[in-house]
Amino acid sequence: MPFTTGFVLPAGTLSRAPQPVLPTGDGLVLRPWRAEDAPAVHAVFQDPLMHQWHIRSCDSEAEAAGWIEEWRASWETERDAQWAVADAESDALLGRVALRGVLLSEGVAEVAYWTAAAARGRGVAARATTALTRWAFDEIGFHRLELMHSVANPASCRVATKAGFTLEGTKRSATLHPDGWHDMHLHARVQDDRDRP
Numbered sequence: 001m002p003f004t005t006g007f008v009l010p011a012g013t014l015s016r017a018p019q020p021v022l023p024t025g026d027g028l029v030l031r032p033w034r035a036e037d038a039p040a041v042h043a044v045f046q047d048p049l050m051h052q053w054h055i056r057s058c059d060s061e062a063e064a065a066g067w068i069e070e071w072r073a074s075w076e077t078e079r080d081a082q083w084a085v086a087d088a089e090s091d092a093l094l095g096r097v098a099l100r101g102v103l104l105s106e107g108v109a110e111v112a113y114w115t116a117a118a119a120r121g122r123g124v125a126a127r128a129t130t131a132l133t134r135w136a137f138d139e140i141g142f143h144r145l146e147l148m149h150s151v152a153n154p155a156s157c158r159v160a161t162k163a164g165f166t167l168e169g170t171k172r173s174a175t176l177h178p179d180g181w182h183d184m185h186l187h188a189r190v191q192d193d194r195d196r197p
Helices: 035-044 048-053 061-077 124-140 154-162
Strands: 028-031 081-087 093-103 108-115 144-150 166-177 180-190
Touching: 028 124, 035 061, 035 093, 061 081, 081 108, 081 124, 093 124, 108 124, 124 144, 124 154, 144 154, 144 166, 154 166, 154 180
Parallel strands: 108 144
Antiparallel strands: 028 081, 081 093, 093 108, 144 180, 166 180
């Protein structure tokens, strides 16, 4: 049965080229993950705040290395696209930003991020999200990017707002966290949101 509309983005839109390095222009760089990032990823996930908002724990550097292999491979499958957020000068790992649940045919993906404890309060997540969003819309041609966070996480809500994502509503009891089911704020940006960061 034929489709009544064409695909927004064809298969191969991401994987036809190597995953790019994306400078933010303000001291950060989004770069593909490297095997040598494993110790830093493991250290980040020893922070109790990470356990509060993320459903995974990391028990060893070997486990972190496995995650990195998955993150690197996801570019080829076009299901996810994961970047390390690093200091542009020192290359110190400051966080992660990603497009998850990529649906190229619909031009839709979900933005996700985390920030290392030592880098919090410096706008790292908002700056990385803004750079990734600009690339996704302007260079690739995505139509809609969504961003969800627990309603109990006001810091993440500030990131979404600073990056120009409009709060569209609340998904009730939508995500299971370690302390139970959380309502989730749903933010989004669409290709036509040109007056945003």
